[in-house]
Amino acid sequence: MQTGILKPVPLLATYLSFRLKDGISKSTAMAVLKQLFATADGSRMVLGLSLGLCNKLGIKCPNELHDFQMPVGSKIKVAAQNNVDLLVWLRATAKQDRGDLIQISQHLQMLLANSFVVADVVESFKYEVKHSAESFDLTGYEDGTNQRAKGNSWAKENNQ
Secondary structure: OOHHHOOOOOOEEEEEEEEEOOOOOHHHHHHHHHHHHHHOOOOOEEEEEOHHHHHHHOOOOOOOOOOOOOOOOOOOOOHHHHOOOEEEEEEOOOOOOHHHHHHHHHHHHHHHOOOEEEEEEEEEEOOOOOOOOOOEOOOOOEOOOOOHHHOOOHHHHOOO
């Protein structure tokens, strides 16, 4: 069971998407996937297989599994839209940093290299505002120049 799907979004994560290489035999691809399955714990590493990959390799999958249909007019980048066969979601623990995820990512890319080609790698993070739910951007800059309602605007403080 992949319990990571239901857990809160981690502070750091890496999404790796792969396509099956042309001409790869079923037995070769399955041998590599078995090694990957043995590595994935379902919590820190979550796997997603496409319907196409399941069909190509004869993997039994639920009847509810279907190809992703991008909503009409959407401008959001979605990995499934790129026709990927395999998605790996690496979820960092509280004790792991970006370097740990990079090492795991590189290891997985080497493990899968004989059968799969990397389609995309997306590094992600969760930005948590500690002081306020507003007025912060990712640089930590807080704009205090237009706080007239609070009576402490920059102009007032600087006798302007």
